[in-house]
Amino acid sequence: MLTFRAIAVPLAALALIWLAMPGASFVPRGHLSTPAKRDAHRAKWGEPWTALNAAAGVMQRVREPVARRLKPIQPIFRVAQSWHLYRDGPATIRRMEIWVDDQLVYRTQDDDHTWNRAIFRNRRIRPMAESTVVKKRARNRLGLGRLIVAEARADFPDARTVEIRSVWAKRGGEPRVHHAMTAKAPAWALVDTP
Amino acid sequence: MSRVWARWLEWMDQTTDPRPLAMVRIAVPLCILFDLARLAQLGLLRPVFTPFDRGGLNRIQSPHAVMWDWFGDDGAWIALTVTAVCMVLIATGRWMRPAIVVGVLAYAQVGHMFPPGDRAIDRLLRTVLLVLLFSGANGAFAWGADRIRRVPAWPVHFLRLFLALVYTSAGVAKLIQQPGWLSLSADPPLLRILIDPMAGTLDPAFWAQFPSLFRALGAGVIVLELTSVLLVTRWGPYWAIGGALMHAGIWMTMALGMFSPGMLAVYPVLLAPWVVRALDRRHSSG
Numbered sequence: 001m002l003t004f005r006a007i008a009v010p011l012a013a014l015a016l017i018w019l020a021m022p023g024a025s026f027v028p029r030g031h032l033s034t035p036a037k038r039d040a041h042r043a044k045w046g047e048p049w050t051a052l053n054a055a056a057g058v059m060q061r062v063r064e065p066v067a068r069r070l071k072p073i074q075p076i077f078r079v080a081q082s083w084h085l086y087r088d089g090p091a092t093i094r095r096m097e098i099w100v101d102d103q104l105v106y107r108t109q110d111d112d113h114t115w116n117r118a119i120f121r122n123r124r125i126r127p128m129a130e131s132t133v134v135k136k137r138a139r140n141r142l143g144l145g146r147l148i149v150a151e152a153r154a155d156f157p158d159a160r161t162v163e164i165r166s167v168w169a170k171r172g173g174e175p176r177v178h179h180a181m182t183a184k185a186p187a188w189a190l191v192d193t194p
Numbered sequence: 195m196s197r198v199w200a201r202w203l204e205w206m207d208q209t210t211d212p213r214p215l216a217m218v219r220i221a222v223p224l225c226i227l228f229d230l231a232r233l234a235q236l237g238l239l240r241p242v243f244t245p246f247d248r249g250g251l252n253r254i255q256s257p258h259a260v261m262w263d264w265f266g267d268d269g270a271w272i273a274l275t276v277t278a279v280c281m282v283l284i285a286t287g288r289w290m291r292p293a294i295v296v297g298v299l300a301y302a303q304v305g306h307m308f309p310p311g312d313r314a315i316d317r318l319l320r321t322v323l324l325v326l327l328f329s330g331a332n333g334a335f336a337w338g339a340d341r342i343r344r345v346p347a348w349p350v351h352f353l354r355l356f357l358a359l360v361y362t363s364a365g366v367a368k369l370i371q372q373p374g375w376l377s378l379s380a381d382p383p384l385l386r387i388l389i390d391p392m393a394g395t396l397d398p399a400f401w402a403q404f405p406s407l408f409r410a411l412g413a414g415v416i417v418l419e420l421t422s423v424l425l426v427t428r429w430g431p432y433w434a435i436g437g438a439l440m441h442a443g444i445w446m447t448m449a450l451g452m453f454s455p456g457m458l459a460v461y462p463v464l465l466a467p468w469v470v471r472a473l474d475r476r477h478s479s480g
Contacts, residue, residue, distance in 0.1 A: 006199075006206040009348050013355055020359045023366040049373045056370055075258045078302035078312065079321045083363035085314060086393075088372040089386030093398050109391035119236050123229070123451025124311025128251065130392040131310070140310060143251035147241050171389075171402055 031057035212333030221459035223281035287336025365419025
Protein backbone atom coordinates (compact mmCIF):
# COMPACT_ATOMS: atom_id res chain seq x y z
CA MET A 1 0.00 0.00 0.00
CA LEU A 2 2.81 2.38 0.91
CA THR A 3 4.59 1.70 -2.38
CA PHE A 4 1.39 2.31 -4.31
CA ARG A 5 0.84 5.56 -2.41
CA ALA A 6 4.45 6.62 -2.99
CA ILE A 7 3.87 6.29 -6.74
CA ALA A 8 0.25 7.45 -7.03
CA VAL A 9 0.49 10.63 -4.93
CA PRO A 10 3.36 12.24 -6.88
CA LEU A 11 1.64 11.26 -10.14
CA ALA A 12 -1.54 13.00 -8.97
CA ALA A 13 0.50 16.03 -7.91
CA LEU A 14 2.23 16.07 -11.30
CA ALA A 15 -1.15 15.95 -13.09
CA LEU A 16 -2.37 18.84 -10.94
CA ILE A 17 0.76 20.90 -11.66
CA TRP A 18 0.52 20.10 -15.36
CA LEU A 19 -3.14 21.14 -15.59
CA ALA A 20 -2.81 24.30 -13.51
CA MET A 21 0.71 25.26 -14.65
CA PRO A 22 1.00 28.89 -13.53
CA GLY A 23 1.13 31.30 -16.44
CA ALA A 24 1.01 28.65 -19.15
CA SER A 25 -2.61 27.69 -18.49
CA PHE A 26 -3.62 31.34 -18.92
CA VAL A 27 -2.28 32.10 -22.40
CA PRO A 28 -3.38 30.76 -25.82
CA ARG A 29 -1.21 28.13 -27.51
CA GLY A 30 0.23 30.51 -30.09
CA HIS A 31 0.99 33.23 -27.54
CA LEU A 32 4.05 35.28 -28.67
CA SER A 33 5.15 32.37 -30.85
CA THR A 34 6.78 34.53 -33.54
CA PRO A 35 9.50 37.22 -33.37
CA ALA A 36 7.04 39.76 -34.83
CA LYS A 37 4.53 39.12 -32.02
CA ARG A 38 7.27 39.35 -29.40
CA ASP A 39 8.56 42.63 -30.88
CA ALA A 40 5.05 44.11 -30.87
CA HIS A 41 4.57 43.06 -27.25
CA ARG A 42 7.98 44.44 -26.29
CA ALA A 43 7.19 47.77 -27.93
CA LYS A 44 4.02 48.04 -25.84
CA TRP A 45 5.09 46.59 -22.48
CA GLY A 46 8.89 46.31 -22.55
CA GLU A 47 10.82 43.86 -20.39
CA PRO A 48 10.64 41.75 -18.27
CA TRP A 49 6.98 41.38 -19.24
CA THR A 50 7.68 40.23 -22.78
CA ALA A 51 10.09 37.55 -21.56
CA LEU A 52 7.51 36.42 -18.95
CA ASN A 53 4.78 36.22 -21.61
CA ALA A 54 7.04 34.46 -24.12
CA ALA A 55 8.02 31.90 -21.46
CA ALA A 56 4.35 31.31 -20.65
CA GLY A 57 3.68 30.75 -24.36
CA VAL A 58 6.51 28.21 -24.67
CA MET A 59 5.31 26.36 -21.54
CA GLN A 60 1.76 26.32 -22.89
CA ARG A 61 2.90 24.69 -26.13
CA VAL A 62 4.65 22.00 -24.09
CA ARG A 63 1.79 21.63 -21.59
CA GLU A 64 -1.23 21.71 -23.85
CA PRO A 65 -0.97 18.36 -25.74
CA VAL A 66 -0.78 16.40 -22.46
CA ALA A 67 -3.29 18.64 -20.64
CA ARG A 68 -5.78 18.05 -23.47
CA ARG A 69 -5.68 14.31 -22.75
CA LEU A 70 -6.26 14.87 -19.02
CA LYS A 71 -9.07 17.38 -19.50
CA PRO A 72 -11.96 14.96 -20.21
CA ILE A 73 -11.80 13.76 -16.59
CA GLN A 74 -12.40 17.23 -15.20
CA PRO A 75 -16.07 17.81 -16.16
CA ILE A 76 -17.17 14.67 -14.29
CA PHE A 77 -16.27 16.33 -11.01
CA ARG A 78 -16.25 19.87 -12.50
CA VAL A 79 -12.76 20.56 -11.19
CA ALA A 80 -11.11 22.40 -14.11
CA GLN A 81 -7.74 23.53 -12.85
CA SER A 82 -7.47 27.11 -14.08
CA TRP A 83 -6.85 29.63 -11.34
CA HIS A 84 -6.65 33.04 -12.91
CA LEU A 85 -9.03 34.74 -10.48
CA TYR A 86 -9.29 38.56 -10.52
CA ARG A 87 -6.61 40.02 -12.76
CA ASP A 88 -7.86 43.52 -13.56
CA GLY A 89 -10.90 45.73 -13.22
CA PRO A 90 -12.62 47.97 -15.76
CA ALA A 91 -11.50 51.57 -16.25
CA THR A 92 -15.18 52.48 -16.69
CA ILE A 93 -17.65 52.61 -13.81
CA ARG A 94 -20.62 50.48 -14.89
CA ARG A 95 -23.85 49.91 -13.05
CA MET A 96 -27.19 48.24 -13.59
CA GLU A 97 -30.25 50.41 -13.09
CA ILE A 98 -33.84 49.18 -12.89
CA TRP A 99 -36.64 51.63 -13.53
CA VAL A 100 -40.27 50.74 -12.85
CA ASP A 101 -42.38 53.23 -14.81
CA ASP A 102 -40.41 56.40 -14.18
CA GLN A 103 -39.08 55.46 -10.78
CA LEU A 104 -35.52 54.25 -10.19
CA VAL A 105 -35.80 51.30 -7.83
CA TYR A 106 -32.36 49.69 -8.08
CA ARG A 107 -28.88 50.88 -8.92
CA THR A 108 -25.76 48.79 -8.32
CA GLN A 109 -23.98 49.91 -5.14
CA ASP A 110 -26.43 52.71 -4.40
CA ASP A 111 -27.79 52.70 -0.85
CA ASP A 112 -30.77 54.83 -1.87
CA HIS A 113 -32.05 52.38 -4.51
CA THR A 114 -31.85 48.88 -3.14
CA TRP A 115 -34.86 46.98 -4.48
CA ASN A 116 -33.93 43.27 -4.51
CA ARG A 117 -30.27 44.11 -3.94
CA ALA A 118 -29.66 40.78 -2.19
CA ILE A 119 -30.75 38.95 -5.34
CA PHE A 120 -28.70 40.98 -7.81
CA ARG A 121 -25.60 40.86 -5.57
CA ASN A 122 -25.89 37.14 -4.88
CA ARG A 123 -22.72 35.45 -6.11
CA ARG A 124 -24.58 33.26 -8.60
CA ILE A 125 -26.66 36.08 -10.10
CA ARG A 126 -23.98 38.81 -10.02
CA PRO A 127 -22.02 37.41 -13.02
CA MET A 128 -25.22 37.52 -15.09
CA ALA A 129 -25.92 41.09 -14.04
CA GLU A 130 -22.32 41.95 -14.85
CA SER A 131 -22.39 40.43 -18.35
CA THR A 132 -25.75 42.12 -19.03
CA VAL A 133 -24.23 45.48 -18.10
CA VAL A 134 -20.91 44.97 -19.87
CA LYS A 135 -22.13 43.47 -23.17
CA LYS A 136 -24.87 44.68 -25.45
CA ARG A 137 -26.97 41.66 -26.35
CA ALA A 138 -25.29 39.46 -23.73
CA ARG A 139 -26.58 35.91 -24.16
CA ASN A 140 -27.94 35.65 -20.64
CA ARG A 141 -29.62 39.06 -20.55
CA LEU A 142 -33.06 37.66 -21.40
CA GLY A 143 -33.10 35.17 -18.52
CA LEU A 144 -32.07 37.85 -16.04
CA GLY A 145 -34.50 40.30 -17.65
CA ARG A 146 -37.35 37.82 -17.26
CA LEU A 147 -36.55 37.41 -13.56
CA ILE A 148 -36.44 41.19 -13.04
CA VAL A 149 -39.74 41.73 -14.85
CA ALA A 150 -41.42 38.91 -12.88
CA GLU A 151 -40.17 40.31 -9.56
CA ALA A 152 -41.18 43.86 -10.53
CA ARG A 153 -44.69 42.78 -11.55
CA ALA A 154 -45.06 41.01 -8.21
CA ASP A 155 -43.81 43.96 -6.13
CA PHE A 156 -45.37 46.76 -8.26
CA PRO A 157 -48.69 45.32 -9.51
CA ASP A 158 -49.72 48.59 -11.20
CA ALA A 159 -46.48 48.94 -13.17
CA ARG A 160 -46.75 49.42 -16.94
CA THR A 161 -43.05 49.55 -17.86
CA VAL A 162 -39.88 47.93 -16.55
CA GLU A 163 -36.57 49.15 -17.92
CA ILE A 164 -33.14 47.61 -17.24
CA ARG A 165 -30.37 50.07 -18.04
CA SER A 166 -26.65 49.61 -18.38
CA VAL A 167 -25.16 52.90 -17.25
CA TRP A 168 -21.51 53.69 -17.92
CA ALA A 169 -19.35 56.56 -16.71
CA LYS A 170 -15.72 57.52 -16.91
CA ARG A 171 -14.31 57.91 -13.42
CA GLY A 172 -15.49 61.32 -12.20
CA GLY A 173 -17.55 61.79 -15.36
CA GLU A 174 -21.26 61.96 -16.08
CA PRO A 175 -23.00 58.60 -16.39
CA ARG A 176 -24.85 57.79 -19.61
CA VAL A 177 -27.09 54.94 -20.68
CA HIS A 178 -24.99 52.57 -22.80
CA HIS A 179 -27.75 50.08 -23.61
CA ALA A 180 -31.04 48.97 -22.12
CA MET A 181 -33.91 46.50 -22.21
CA THR A 182 -37.53 47.48 -21.79
CA ALA A 183 -40.66 45.44 -21.12
CA LYS A 184 -44.12 46.97 -21.37
CA ALA A 185 -47.56 45.81 -20.27
CA PRO A 186 -49.52 43.89 -21.29
CA ALA A 187 -47.12 41.69 -23.30
CA TRP A 188 -44.04 42.25 -21.08
CA ALA A 189 -41.75 41.14 -23.89
CA LEU A 190 -38.18 42.38 -23.44
CA VAL A 191 -36.96 44.71 -26.20
CA ASP A 192 -33.34 45.85 -26.55
CA THR A 193 -32.55 49.54 -26.96
CA PRO A 194 -30.73 50.77 -28.89
CA MET B 195 18.63 5.44 -6.08
CA SER B 196 17.45 2.96 -3.47
CA ARG B 197 18.42 5.43 -0.74
CA VAL B 198 16.36 8.18 -2.42
CA TRP B 199 13.44 5.78 -2.77
CA ALA B 200 13.74 4.73 0.86
CA ARG B 201 13.69 8.35 1.99
CA TRP B 202 10.70 9.02 -0.24
CA LEU B 203 8.86 6.05 1.28
CA GLU B 204 9.74 7.33 4.73
CA TRP B 205 8.36 10.76 3.87
CA MET B 206 5.18 9.29 2.42
CA ASP B 207 4.76 7.25 5.59
CA GLN B 208 4.73 10.34 7.82
CA THR B 209 1.69 10.78 10.01
CA THR B 210 -0.04 13.83 11.41
CA ASP B 211 -2.71 14.89 13.86
CA PRO B 212 -6.09 14.54 12.05
CA ARG B 213 -7.75 17.57 13.65
CA PRO B 214 -6.72 20.26 11.09
CA LEU B 215 -7.94 17.98 8.27
CA ALA B 216 -11.14 17.35 10.22
CA MET B 217 -11.69 21.09 10.59
CA VAL B 218 -11.42 21.45 6.80
CA ARG B 219 -13.79 18.49 6.43
CA ILE B 220 -16.35 20.37 8.54
CA ALA B 221 -15.82 23.92 7.25
CA VAL B 222 -15.91 23.18 3.49
CA PRO B 223 -19.34 21.48 3.39
CA LEU B 224 -20.72 24.10 5.77
CA CYS B 225 -19.72 26.83 3.29
CA ILE B 226 -21.49 24.96 0.49
CA LEU B 227 -24.58 24.38 2.65
CA PHE B 228 -24.82 28.02 3.73
CA ASP B 229 -24.39 29.16 0.13
CA LEU B 230 -27.24 26.91 -1.10
CA ALA B 231 -29.40 27.89 1.89
CA ARG B 232 -28.91 31.55 1.01
CA LEU B 233 -30.02 30.85 -2.56
CA ALA B 234 -33.13 29.11 -1.20
CA GLN B 235 -33.80 31.98 1.21
CA LEU B 236 -33.76 34.46 -1.70
CA GLY B 237 -36.21 32.28 -3.63
CA LEU B 238 -33.67 31.73 -6.40
CA LEU B 239 -33.46 27.93 -6.53
CA ARG B 240 -36.20 27.59 -9.13
CA PRO B 241 -35.08 30.31 -11.59
CA VAL B 242 -31.42 29.31 -11.26
CA PHE B 243 -31.88 25.54 -11.61
CA THR B 244 -34.54 25.48 -14.33
CA PRO B 245 -33.54 25.20 -18.02
CA PHE B 246 -33.89 28.44 -19.98
CA ASP B 247 -36.57 27.12 -22.32
CA ARG B 248 -38.73 26.28 -19.30
CA GLY B 249 -38.43 29.74 -17.72
CA GLY B 250 -34.97 29.56 -16.11
CA LEU B 251 -32.27 32.20 -16.10
CA ASN B 252 -29.39 30.62 -17.89
CA ARG B 253 -29.19 30.30 -21.64
CA ILE B 254 -25.66 28.89 -21.79
CA GLN B 255 -26.16 25.21 -21.03
CA SER B 256 -23.40 22.77 -20.19
CA PRO B 257 -23.44 19.49 -22.18
CA HIS B 258 -22.47 17.70 -18.95
CA ALA B 259 -25.71 18.49 -17.07
CA VAL B 260 -26.76 14.85 -17.37
CA MET B 261 -29.19 14.91 -14.42
CA TRP B 262 -31.63 16.85 -16.60
CA ASP B 263 -31.26 14.23 -19.33
CA TRP B 264 -31.88 11.41 -16.86
CA PHE B 265 -34.59 12.88 -14.62
CA GLY B 266 -36.03 15.86 -16.52
CA ASP B 267 -36.84 18.95 -14.42
CA ASP B 268 -36.53 16.86 -11.24
CA GLY B 269 -32.83 16.42 -11.98
CA ALA B 270 -31.97 19.74 -10.37
CA TRP B 271 -33.86 18.98 -7.16
CA ILE B 272 -32.28 15.55 -6.95
CA ALA B 273 -28.80 17.02 -7.45
CA LEU B 274 -29.44 19.74 -4.85
CA THR B 275 -30.90 17.34 -2.30
CA VAL B 276 -28.13 14.77 -2.75
CA THR B 277 -25.53 17.56 -2.46
CA ALA B 278 -27.07 18.89 0.75
CA VAL B 279 -27.40 15.44 2.37
CA CYS B 280 -23.84 14.49 1.43
CA MET B 281 -22.46 17.79 2.75
CA VAL B 282 -24.17 17.12 6.09
CA LEU B 283 -22.69 13.62 6.17
CA ILE B 284 -19.22 14.89 5.30
CA ALA B 285 -19.40 17.57 8.00
CA THR B 286 -20.48 15.03 10.61
CA GLY B 287 -17.89 12.51 9.47
CA ARG B 288 -20.46 9.76 8.88
CA TRP B 289 -19.84 7.64 5.76
CA MET B 290 -17.33 10.30 4.74
CA ARG B 291 -15.83 8.55 1.72
CA PRO B 292 -19.03 7.54 -0.09
CA ALA B 293 -20.54 10.92 0.86
CA ILE B 294 -17.60 12.76 -0.75
CA VAL B 295 -17.78 10.76 -3.98
CA VAL B 296 -21.54 11.12 -4.36
CA GLY B 297 -21.60 14.68 -2.98
CA VAL B 298 -18.91 15.99 -5.34
CA LEU B 299 -20.59 14.33 -8.33
CA ALA B 300 -23.94 15.88 -7.35
CA TYR B 301 -22.38 19.28 -6.65
CA ALA B 302 -20.66 19.10 -10.05
CA GLN B 303 -24.12 18.61 -11.59
CA VAL B 304 -25.36 21.66 -9.67
CA GLY B 305 -22.49 23.56 -11.32
CA HIS B 306 -23.21 22.17 -14.78
CA MET B 307 -26.85 23.23 -14.46
CA PHE B 308 -25.89 26.87 -13.91
CA PRO B 309 -22.37 27.48 -15.25
CA PRO B 310 -22.38 31.30 -14.86
CA GLY B 311 -22.83 30.93 -11.11
CA ASP B 312 -20.34 28.10 -10.66
CA ARG B 313 -17.17 29.99 -9.87
CA ALA B 314 -13.53 29.21 -9.14
CA ILE B 315 -14.32 28.71 -5.46
CA ASP B 316 -16.76 25.89 -6.29
CA ARG B 317 -14.11 24.10 -8.35
CA LEU B 318 -11.57 24.66 -5.62
CA LEU B 319 -13.80 23.26 -2.86
CA ARG B 320 -14.64 20.21 -4.97
CA THR B 321 -10.92 19.58 -5.50
CA VAL B 322 -10.30 19.92 -1.76
CA LEU B 323 -13.08 17.43 -1.01
CA LEU B 324 -11.55 14.96 -3.49
CA VAL B 325 -8.23 15.20 -1.64
CA LEU B 326 -10.04 14.66 1.69
CA LEU B 327 -11.55 11.51 0.18
CA PHE B 328 -8.15 9.82 0.49
CA SER B 329 -7.35 11.32 3.89
CA GLY B 330 -8.04 10.45 7.49
CA ALA B 331 -10.11 13.63 7.88
CA ASN B 332 -12.81 11.63 9.68
CA GLY B 333 -10.26 10.65 12.34
CA ALA B 334 -11.38 13.52 14.59
CA PHE B 335 -14.53 15.51 15.34
CA ALA B 336 -16.59 12.75 13.72
CA TRP B 337 -20.04 11.99 15.05
CA GLY B 338 -20.17 8.67 16.87
CA ALA B 339 -16.57 7.69 16.08
CA ASP B 340 -13.49 7.48 18.26
CA ARG B 341 -10.67 9.87 17.59
CA ILE B 342 -7.67 8.44 15.75
CA ARG B 343 -4.38 9.86 17.07
CA ARG B 344 -2.38 9.87 13.84
CA VAL B 345 -3.35 9.71 10.14
CA PRO B 346 -1.24 9.86 6.94
CA ALA B 347 0.24 13.33 6.45
CA TRP B 348 0.44 13.40 2.66
CA PRO B 349 -3.09 14.92 2.16
CA VAL B 350 -1.98 17.90 4.23
CA HIS B 351 1.10 18.35 2.01
CA PHE B 352 -1.05 17.84 -1.08
CA LEU B 353 -3.53 20.53 -0.05
CA ARG B 354 -0.68 22.94 0.67
CA LEU B 355 0.81 22.25 -2.77
CA PHE B 356 -2.61 22.72 -4.34
CA LEU B 357 -3.16 26.11 -2.70
CA ALA B 358 0.37 27.19 -3.62
CA LEU B 359 -0.49 26.37 -7.26
CA VAL B 360 -3.74 28.33 -7.04
CA TYR B 361 -2.11 31.44 -5.60
CA THR B 362 0.93 31.28 -7.89
CA SER B 363 -1.32 30.90 -10.95
CA ALA B 364 -3.37 33.88 -9.83
CA GLY B 365 -0.24 36.00 -9.35
CA VAL B 366 1.42 35.07 -12.63
CA ALA B 367 -1.83 35.56 -14.61
CA LYS B 368 -2.19 39.04 -13.09
CA LEU B 369 1.29 40.02 -14.27
CA ILE B 370 0.84 38.49 -17.72
CA GLN B 371 -2.42 40.32 -18.35
CA GLN B 372 -1.65 43.56 -16.58
CA PRO B 373 1.94 44.60 -15.78
CA GLY B 374 0.38 47.68 -14.14
CA TRP B 375 0.24 45.64 -10.91
CA LEU B 376 3.87 46.58 -10.30
CA SER B 377 3.87 49.98 -11.98
CA LEU B 378 4.48 53.16 -9.99
CA SER B 379 2.55 55.29 -12.48
CA ALA B 380 -0.21 53.18 -14.11
CA ASP B 381 -3.80 53.23 -12.92
CA PRO B 382 -3.68 50.60 -10.12
CA PRO B 383 -5.54 47.41 -11.16
CA LEU B 384 -6.46 46.72 -7.52
CA LEU B 385 -8.21 50.09 -7.32
CA ARG B 386 -10.10 49.32 -10.55
CA ILE B 387 -11.20 45.94 -9.16
CA LEU B 388 -12.37 47.26 -5.81
CA ILE B 389 -14.25 50.33 -7.12
CA ASP B 390 -15.97 48.40 -9.91
CA PRO B 391 -19.56 48.56 -8.61
CA MET B 392 -20.46 45.24 -10.23
CA ALA B 393 -18.10 43.30 -7.95
CA GLY B 394 -16.44 45.72 -5.53
CA THR B 395 -17.96 47.69 -2.70
CA LEU B 396 -15.66 50.72 -2.42
CA ASP B 397 -16.96 54.15 -3.40
CA PRO B 398 -15.22 55.12 -6.68
CA ALA B 399 -15.44 58.86 -6.03
CA PHE B 400 -13.75 58.62 -2.64
CA TRP B 401 -11.17 55.85 -3.03
CA ALA B 402 -9.87 56.95 -6.45
CA GLN B 403 -8.14 59.78 -4.58
CA PHE B 404 -5.64 57.33 -3.09
CA PRO B 405 -3.94 55.54 -6.00
CA SER B 406 -0.66 55.15 -4.08
CA LEU B 407 -2.41 53.16 -1.37
CA PHE B 408 -3.77 50.73 -3.97
CA ARG B 409 -0.40 50.50 -5.77
CA ALA B 410 1.19 49.45 -2.49
CA LEU B 411 -1.60 47.00 -1.65
CA GLY B 412 -1.54 45.62 -5.21
CA ALA B 413 2.22 45.05 -5.02
CA GLY B 414 1.61 43.33 -1.67
CA VAL B 415 -0.93 41.00 -3.29
CA ILE B 416 1.55 40.10 -6.05
CA VAL B 417 4.36 39.47 -3.56
CA LEU B 418 2.06 37.34 -1.43
CA GLU B 419 0.78 35.27 -4.36
CA LEU B 420 4.19 34.75 -5.92
CA THR B 421 5.70 33.66 -2.61
CA SER B 422 2.92 31.16 -1.92
CA VAL B 423 5.37 28.35 -2.65
CA LEU B 424 6.35 28.94 1.01
CA LEU B 425 3.19 27.02 1.86
CA VAL B 426 5.02 23.77 1.19
CA THR B 427 7.82 24.75 3.57
CA ARG B 428 7.94 25.17 7.32
CA TRP B 429 7.27 28.89 6.72
CA GLY B 430 3.78 28.03 5.48
CA PRO B 431 1.89 29.07 8.64
CA TYR B 432 3.53 32.50 8.55
CA TRP B 433 2.55 32.90 4.90
CA ALA B 434 -0.99 31.85 5.81
CA ILE B 435 -1.34 34.85 8.13
CA GLY B 436 -0.84 37.10 5.10
CA GLY B 437 -3.22 34.96 3.06
CA ALA B 438 -5.90 35.13 5.73
CA LEU B 439 -5.54 38.93 5.91
CA MET B 440 -5.88 39.15 2.12
CA HIS B 441 -9.08 37.10 2.21
CA ALA B 442 -10.44 39.19 5.08
CA GLY B 443 -9.75 42.26 2.92
CA ILE B 444 -11.51 40.71 -0.08
CA TRP B 445 -14.45 39.76 2.15
CA MET B 446 -14.83 43.38 3.30
CA THR B 447 -14.34 45.08 -0.06
CA MET B 448 -15.92 42.76 -2.63
CA ALA B 449 -19.29 41.07 -3.09
CA LEU B 450 -18.02 37.59 -3.97
CA GLY B 451 -20.24 35.51 -1.71
CA MET B 452 -18.51 32.45 -0.34
CA PHE B 453 -15.14 33.06 -2.01
CA SER B 454 -13.30 34.28 1.09
CA PRO B 455 -15.00 32.00 3.64
CA GLY B 456 -14.49 29.08 1.23
CA MET B 457 -10.76 29.80 0.92
CA LEU B 458 -10.41 30.30 4.66
CA ALA B 459 -12.16 26.95 5.21
CA VAL B 460 -8.99 25.28 3.90
CA TYR B 461 -6.66 27.31 6.13
CA PRO B 462 -6.65 24.94 9.14
CA VAL B 463 -4.23 22.70 7.20
CA LEU B 464 -2.03 25.69 6.38
CA LEU B 465 -1.96 26.69 10.04
CA ALA B 466 -1.82 23.07 11.24
CA PRO B 467 1.10 23.33 13.71
CA TRP B 468 -0.52 26.27 15.50
CA VAL B 469 -4.02 24.78 15.28
CA VAL B 470 -2.84 21.54 16.91
CA ARG B 471 -0.96 23.42 19.63
CA ALA B 472 -4.00 25.61 20.37
CA LEU B 473 -6.32 22.59 20.53
CA ASP B 474 -3.91 20.71 22.81
CA ARG B 475 -3.63 23.72 25.11
CA ARG B 476 -7.40 24.04 25.23
CA HIS B 477 -7.72 20.32 25.91
CA SER B 478 -5.16 20.30 28.72
CA SER B 479 -6.61 23.44 30.36
CA GLY B 480 -10.15 22.01 30.03
